[in-house]
Amino acid sequence: MAEIIKKLPVLPSERALKVISGRWKAIILYHLFDAPKRLSQLKKLVPAVSQKVLIQQLREMEEHGLVHREIFREVPPRVEYSATRLGQSLEPVLHALCEWGQRHAAELNELDRVADCVIRPRGAAPGQ
Amino acid sequence: MAEIIKKLPVLPSERALKVISGRWKAIILYHLFDAPKRLSQLKKLVPAVSQKVLIQQLREMEEHGLVHREIFREVPPRVEYSATRLGQSLEPVLHALCEWGQRHAAELNELDRVADCVIRPRGAAPGQ
């Protein structure tokens, strides 16, 4: 049920925008690019989002084939979210968006109002 | 007034998404990439959008520096909308989104539900 795919726009660029444009999807994907994550981990990594919305965004991305959800029947139960191959293929697109966002901020003299493009969920080496 | 720029997200990718994600912005930009257009022309090129929303989207893009609006005080008055340099710089980004949208449709076996990436407002040569 909930074949939300059917409602995606016909124009590919609008389709892509619709799939990506959730309030927290970009940052969630960034974290999932790094490695699979449990819900509780994502909650800590993105504290500003409520659990309901977090799950909602994850489920939407799952329906759109960007995210894989795996349940480990342990005690207590464990659920892991990971980026599918299709989800991973969004990385260069998000990078292009990020670079353009910086250009946009630069042209409007607001470079001080935007963060860096590279997000490193674990403290990876900050070299360049 | 209406310093909507101030409300743009801090993360550049989210900022870009917020600037681009209007129901009709992508297609309007495609038409403006081609050449400056009058409001009445855009209305014909994108008949599905109401005039109010069309103006709304154009004004938002103007505030975000993507679109330039020029008034020619003639009789009857004429107004031309064109893509700024910053707006033009969105072309490769929209192209990347379009290609990813097609890939997304392909992986979900919905290639028949999406259009081609190249939009040619005037009947340009379909070579390639």
Add this chain to the structure above:
DNA sequence: TTCCATAGGCACCAAGACGTAACCATGGCC
């Protein structure tokens, strides 16, 4: 004077996205 075209404003409405808070189910621990 009325009508037409241009471009655009305003009031209102409907749907959806987002957010808050409370609640549920499982199974181990005390």
Add this chain to the structure above:
DNA sequence: GGCCATGGTTACGTCTTGGTGCCTATGGAA
């Protein structure tokens, strides 16, 4: 039994989008 953790749902409320309809201003044509 009561409590904890996990992951998740449900019922609200609100804010933002997009959409419809109707109103304005100008100045020439009829």
